[in-house]
Amino acid sequence: MTEPLLVLDGLHKSFGALRATDNVSLDLAPASIHALIGPNGAGKSTLIAQIAGSLKPTAGTVRFLGQDITALSVPKRAQLGLGRTFQVSSLAMAFSALRNVMLAVQARQHATFRFWRPVRVDRSLIDPSMAQLERVGLKERAHLPVTALSHGERRQLELAVALALEPKVLLLDEPMAGLGGEDSLRMTEVLTGLRQDVAMLLVEHDMDAVFRLADKISVLVYGRVIASGSVEDIRASQEVRDAYLGE
Amino acid sequence: MLEMRRENLLNAGIALLLLAVPLVAWAIDETYYITVASRVAILALAGVGLNLALGFGGMVSFGHAAFFGLGGYAAGVLSHHAFEGSAFMSWPVMIDGSDSTLTLWFAALLLSGVVAAIIGAISLRTTGVYFIMITLAFAQMIYYLAISLPTYNGEDGLPLYLRSNLPGLDLSNDLTFFFVCYALLLLAIFLSVRIVGSRFGAALECARQNENRLSAIGIAPYPVKLTAFVLSAMITGLAGALFVELNGFVSPSILSWHLSGEIMIFVILGGVGRFYGPIVGAALFIVLETVIGGYTERWQLFLGVILLGVVLFARGGVIGLLAGKARHD
Amino acid sequence: MSAAFIFEQLLNSLQLGVMLFVMAAGLTLVFGVMGLINLAHGSLYMVGAFFCAWVAGETGSFWIGLGAGLVAAAAAGAIIEMLVMRRLYDRDHLDQVLATFSLILIFNEGTRWVFGAQPLYLDIPDALATSVPLPGGGGYPLYRLMIIGFGVLTAVGLYLLISRTRLGMQIRAGESDREMIGALGVDINTLYTLVFAIGAMLAGLAGALVGALQSVEVGMGEPVLILAFVVIVIGGIGSIKGALIGAILVGLVDTLGRAFLHQLFALALPPAEANGYGAALASMSIYLLMAIVLAWRPKGLFPVNA
Ligand SMILES: Nc1ncnc2c1ncn2[C@@H]1O[C@H](COP(=O)(O)OP(=O)(O)OP(=O)(O)O)[C@@H](O)[C@H]1O
Ligand SMILES: [Mg+2]
Numbered sequence: 101m102t103e104p105l106l107v108l109d110g111l112h113k114s115f116g117a118l119r120a121t122d123n124v125s126l127d128l129a130p131a132s133i134h135a136l137i138g139p140n141g142a143g144k145s146t147l148i149a150q151i152a153g154s155l156k157p158t159a160g161t162v163r164f165l166g167q168d169i170t171a172l173s174v175p176k177r178a179q180l181g182l183g184r185t186f187q188v189s190s191l192a193m194a195f196s197a198l199r200n201v202m203l204a205v206q207a208r209q210h211a212t213f214r215f216w217r218p219v220r221v222d223r224s225l226i227d228p229s230m231a232q233l234e235r236v237g238l239k240e241r242a243h244l245p246v247t248a249l250s251h252g253e254r255r256q257l258e259l260a261v262a263l264a265l266e267p268k269v270l271l272l273d274e275p276m277a278g279l280g281g282e283d284s285l286r287m288t289e290v291l292t293g294l295r296q297d298v299a300m301l302l303v304e305h306d307m308d309a310v311f312r313l314a315d316k317i318s319v320l321v322y323g324r325v326i327a328s329g330s331v332e333d334i335r336a337s338q339e340v341r342d343a344y345l346g347e
Numbered sequence: 348m349l350e351m352r353r354e355n356l357l358n359a360g361i362a363l364l365l366l367a368v369p370l371v372a373w374a375i376d377e378t379y380y381i382t383v384a385s386r387v388a389i390l391a392l393a394g395v396g397l398n399l400a401l402g403f404g405g406m407v408s409f410g411h412a413a414f415f416g417l418g419g420y421a422a423g424v425l426s427h428h429a430f431e432g433s434a435f436m437s438w439p440v441m442i443d444g445s446d447s448t449l450t451l452w453f454a455a456l457l458l459s460g461v462v463a464a465i466i467g468a469i470s471l472r473t474t475g476v477y478f479i480m481i482t483l484a485f486a487q488m489i490y491y492l493a494i495s496l497p498t499y500n501g502e503d504g505l506p507l508y509l510r511s512n513l514p515g516l517d518l519s520n521d522l523t524f525f526f527v528c529y530a531l532l533l534l535a536i537f538l539s540v541r542i543v544g545s546r547f548g549a550a551l552e553c554a555r556q557n558e559n560r561l562s563a564i565g566i567a568p569y570p571v572k573l574t575a576f577v578l579s580a581m582i583t584g585l586a587g588a589l590f591v592e593l594n595g596f597v598s599p600s601i602l603s604w605h606l607s608g609e610i611m612i613f614v615i616l617g618g619v620g621r622f623y624g625p626i627v628g629a630a631l632f633i634v635l636e637t638v639i640g641g642y643t644e645r646w647q648l649f650l651g652v653i654l655l656g657v658v659l660f661a662r663g664g665v666i667g668l669l670a671g672k673a674r675h676d
Numbered sequence: 677m678s679a680a681f682i683f684e685q686l687l688n689s690l691q692l693g694v695m696l697f698v699m700a701a702g703l704t705l706v707f708g709v710m711g712l713i714n715l716a717h718g719s720l721y722m723v724g725a726f727f728c729a730w731v732a733g734e735t736g737s738f739w740i741g742l743g744a745g746l747v748a749a750a751a752a753g754a755i756i757e758m759l760v761m762r763r764l765y766d767r768d769h770l771d772q773v774l775a776t777f778s779l780i781l782i783f784n785e786g787t788r789w790v791f792g793a794q795p796l797y798l799d800i801p802d803a804l805a806t807s808v809p810l811p812g813g814g815g816y817p818l819y820r821l822m823i824i825g826f827g828v829l830t831a832v833g834l835y836l837l838i839s840r841t842r843l844g845m846q847i848r849a850g851e852s853d854r855e856m857i858g859a860l861g862v863d864i865n866t867l868y869t870l871v872f873a874i875g876a877m878l879a880g881l882a883g884a885l886v887g888a889l890q891s892v893e894v895g896m897g898e899p900v901l902i903l904a905f906v907v908i909v910i911g912g913i914g915s916i917k918g919a920l921i922g923a924i925l926v927g928l929v930d931t932l933g934r935a936f937l938h939q940l941f942a943l944a945l946p947p948a949e950a951n952g953y954g955a956a957l958a959s960m961s962i963y964l965l966m967a968i969v970l971a972w973r974p975k976g977l978f979p980v981n982a
Binding site for chain 2: 173174190192195207219225264265
Binding site: 476 | 707713760763764769770771773774775777778779780781782784785786788789898902905906908909913952953955956958959960963964966967970971974975976
């Protein structure tokens with residue numbers, strides 16, 4: 101067994117009386133995809149937010165690459181190699197798709213406090229960014245402002261931005277939501293191609309995609325992990341069917 | 348693309364127009380208008396400073412008069428001491444007055460920059476209305492400090508009898524003085540263009556649009572914004588130093604919150620986030636003041652109505668009206 | 677330093693505090709319900725003072741003047757709400773700041789146009805132009821005590837309005853959710869105009885009451901406006917309770933700073949310098965207070981979730 105990249109240990113998060121995360125412990129092994137499924141409002145996004153650092157857990161710890169990162173800020177975690185996409189696309193709306201990715205490449209290079217050279221002609225930013233856009237299928241749309249992109253294209257752009265960080269772990273919050281059949285297939289392919297380099301925690305409602313991609317599945321209901329196991333285990337589990345799959 | 352070119356042409360026209368006014372005034376011996384043009388250039392410079400924070404960084408500072416005034420006081424106080432032949436301070440280090448232009452500018456940049464670092468460090472912990480209000484309040488604090496400290500005549504201010512010395516140029520010549528202000532204005536715009544187009548500028552503009560996005564890719568917004576805030580304040584501070592030299596007078600009125608509002612007006616009238624917008628804004632403001640002010644004392648009433656109209660119905664300011672929406676590609 | 681002096685200073689701070697509260701309550705109410713930041717609030721203060729002074733001068737009665745000041749401020753508020761503010765609710769704060777800054781210019785010049793450039797004077801009603809003896813000797817002007825009384829009444833009145841009335845319920849609903857109040861079947865435009873007019877009337881009340889203590893002149897509302905902003909920033913923008921606590925704090929710090937700081941400096945410095953530095957620090961003290969509060973709590977003492 102190799103060391104897991106990401107370990108959640110006894111995470112709790114309450115909003116007033118609501119327990120959005122209730123004693124969640126999970127690991128993410130290298131080169132694997134761990135899917136997190138559960139009904140609406142189960143607390144999946146809340147959990148992602150605690151891993152990414154935008155929400156502070158009420159209790160529990162998050163360990164990443166062997167280091168306790170519970171107290172680290174969002175940017176620090178990102179610099180360590182924790183990439184994420186948002187459930188509701190969150191991009192620099194006035195920028196073009198390309199500039200959104202370029203900013204991530206620049207962040208990856210730790211070279212933000214440079215005040216002189218124009219980014220418009222900076223090949224060291226443009227070339228890797230175009231490569232990421234090509235990978236997610238957005239090359240033709242690179243120069244359009246985000247406002248001109250469709251909902252699905254924004255999802256793809258989110259992924260390109262996250263990939264530009266060359267993360268060790270990716271947190272994906274419903275990357276397929278709103279994608280048409282073709283785009284969703286493409287996204288599945290991209291994620292499959294990535295799995296050797298990047299471990300992923302994948303929140304997704306599209307069960308076909310989950311069963312195709314995941315090495316391991318955890319089921320979250322009312323903030324609790326009610327089941328965790330291989331794809332077969334979860335398919336077979338009566339409890340999961342009752343609680344979630346509704347079959 | 349077409350719009351970009353239109354804006355560039357417009358910008359060139361604006362810059363040339365501002366240059367032409369004092370030249371014509373000089374040719375027909377209407378020297379008063381040379382001073383008016385210098386005022387426009389200086390106020391526009393203050394606006395260029397604010398635009399960096401407000402237009403590109405989305406930091407709505409309602410306290411930029413503080414930096415304008417501090418720059419002005421730094422220059423004014425040092426040249427006052429030089430004229431008197433006294434020292435500015437003798438302890439813990441000896442600092443004499445100075446009549447060297449470069450020293451005065453340096454002092455203005457330094458003082459406004461250091462104070463902006465302190466004010467920014469606290470204010471940038473807040474956002475939204477809190478940021479607007481806290482910058483306003485800090486500026487008021489400095490205003491009241493200047494009013495109540497008797498050392499430099501408090502509310503009455505200090506007259507300055509001589510312009511400072513810039514090697515090779517005679518600043519007491521109004522046209523020369525204009526050229527210096529104009530050159531600094533264009534330099535500041537050029538610097539803004541470079542900064543905004545740079546990696547730092549990309550991060551700054553992202554901070555304006557979506558701070559969460561910036562954090563998520565591993566760039567902390569706070570130091571980016573603070574740096575921009577300080578740079579912005581320094582440009583405005585330099586404008587303050589020029590303003591004091593132009594008027595030969597420094598008083599707390601250059602720290603007042605009305606001035607903060609006016610610097611904002613320059614930026615908005617011209618167009619938020621437009622590099623040459625502050626020139627248009629400041630020029631319009633001064634033209635309104637001189638033209639309408641020539642007919643009636645109530646020119647501020649008309650200014651208010653026009654400004655209200657711009658805010659309510661012509662967002663994007665004058666440059667927005669003439670050159671279309673701003674582009675970020 | 678006698679006990680009477682200290683007591684007098686405490687009453688002065690309370691008087692300043694309650695006046696600031698009356699100003700700040702309107703500001704914070706408008707922000708809380710409509711999300712609007714209104715720089716022209718100080719102009720409504722000025723309108724209240726001018727109409728009060730003018731009508732009191734014409735009729736010879738302070739009380740008729742006060743009524744006129746309140747009506748004028750409320751009317752001015754309702755008018756600008758319908759003409760201008762309404763277009764600003766969905767705009768960003770920058771637009772709101774600029775539009776209401778323009779209104780200040782318009783109000784200032786407009787007032788000068790109507791009332792002339794000379795300040796007006798408003799006399800304290802005869803019945804109140806006496807002092808009340810203080811425990812420990814000395815006296816305190818009855819009029820200032822009445823101001824404190826008005827402030828307390830306003831606080832109680834607002835509390836009852838918001839917690840006990842139908843309008844208050846709508847205001848509370850409006851604070852948490854604009855859609856919901858539409859769902860309650862309330863005409864949102866009327867509600868907003870009403871809330872704005874109430875805020876304006878409070879500003880007018882403060883202006884008229886303070887108008888009898890100083891000259892009534894153009895621009896009188898601006899220093900008070902900025903103080904009121906300091907108050908609501910300290911208290912938490914949108915929170916009436918925060919406005920009350922913030923106002924009392926600011927009143928205390930400002931008044932006591934002016935009264936005592938120079939004496940503190942005098943322990944270490946020669947009197948002339950001590951006075952200078954004391955005055956300088958006193959005038960900065962409330963801004964320092966605000967900076968400290970915000971450095972510690974960036975959303976004020978009683979943050980309102982927005
Ligand atoms: N900031 C917050 N304050 C209060 N409650 C919150 C907050 N954020 C989330 N919640 C609540 O926590 C619960 C979990 O929300 P979350 O968004 O994590 O669900 P989810 O599993 O991602 O759902 P979905 O599939 O719809 O995206 C919900 O009941 C939600 O209303
Ligand atoms: Mg979710």
